[in-house]
Amino acid sequence: MILPDVIEAATQVINARPPSHTHHPLPTVTPDIPRVYHEHASDVGHKTLWVVCVLMGLSSLAFYAMAWRVPVQKRLFHVLTALITTFAFLSYYAMATGDGVGVHTTVVKETKLHVVTEIVNRDVYWARYVDWSLTTPLLLLDLCLFAGLDGASILVAIVSDVIMILTGLFAAFSRDSAQGWGWYTFGCIAYLNIVYQLGYKGRHAVSGKDAKTKRFFGAISLFTLILWTLYPIIWGVADGARVVGVDGEIIGYAILDVLAKPVFGFWLLLTHDKMSRSSPSIEGFWSNGLSSEGGLRVGDVLGRGDDD
Structure with a gap:
């Protein structure tokens, strides 16, 4: 019959026509996976920490031995x-054995798209900052007392030094680069005040002493300030800009620490012992303890009680 043939032919035509809307599969978008870097010390860095640890320990023993050879009045x-050097020894022992180390994570983003491209995990030896917060005020106290600086200036110098160390620690663990460099700037300002107190007021204070003392203070204070100027430079190229790796940072700080502590110490004490006549002598509580004059004794109190 004609009708079935027409229906069959129409069905074939419809099936042969392409669909009006073709759905293509969506392309699979794979986001870029950020590169993760781990910056930590190698065997060279660990050996450097142990070497400095031993040097600090031996120097401490030598300084204690030198202390017993002089009267207590000259022992300050x-x-x-x-x-x-004792605090430095403990700090380096902690770092060499794996303690006193934290990890600071830095996230690097592409500027326009704000896409994370790198994640950097870098070892930060926070024990180093604990060391500096204790040792650098003592070192400043050495120089200030030798120069005869007044108490107000000594206090200002030591507080500025503590601020400098703490801002360096905050900068090392800052959340972003801008914040870190802000803390770094505050630390540099505090350091400039130390330079003023030691370099200007210290020289003025020592000007009334003999020529040998003035020459020595000028030399050792300049030596110290030059070394201390190199510390923030190492921080800037290491923790700050991450141009130098962890091993380079360890070696750089190790050289400065050895020069600023054992070498400084031997230079100061050997010169001090040679200048024993002109070096300051401390009496009073430092040498003799608390005086018994004006104090109450247990026997006196009991005796008066019996008389009453």
């Missing part, structure tokens, strides 16, 4: 200097 600088 020996005690301060020995404490400096």
Whole structure:
């Protein structure tokens, strides 16, 4: 019959026509996976930490031995200097054994798209900042007392030094680069005040002493300030800009620490012992303890009680 043939032909035509809307599968979008970097010390860095740890320990023993060879009135600088290397020894022992180390994570983003491209996990030796917060005030106290600086200036110098160290620690663990460089700037301002107190007021204070003392203070204070100027430079290229790796940071700080503590200590104490006649002598409580004059004794109190 004609009708079935027409229906069959129409069905074939409809099936042969392409669909009006073709649905193509959506392309699979794979986001870029950020590169993750881990910056930590190698065997070279660990060996450097151990070497400095041993040097600080041996220097401490030498300074304590030198302290016993001088009268207690002349022993203040020996005690301060020995404490400096003792704290440094403990700090380097902590770092060499894997303690006192934290990880600071830095996220690097592409500027326009704000896409994370890198994640950097870098070791930060926070024990180093604990060391500096204790040793650098003692070192400043050595220099200030040797120059005869007044108490107000000594206090200002030490507080500025603590601020400098703490802002460096905050900068090392800052959340972003801008915040870190802000803390770094505050630390540099505090350091400039230290330079003023030690370099200007210290020289003025020592000007009334003999020529040998003035020359020595000028040399050792300049030596110290030059070394201390190199510390923020190392921070800037290491923790700050991450141009230098962790090993380079360890080696750089190790060289400065050895120069600023054991070498400084031997130079100060050996010169101090040679200048024993003109070096300051401390009496009173430091040498003799609390005086018994004007104090109450147990026997006196009991005796008066019996008389009453």
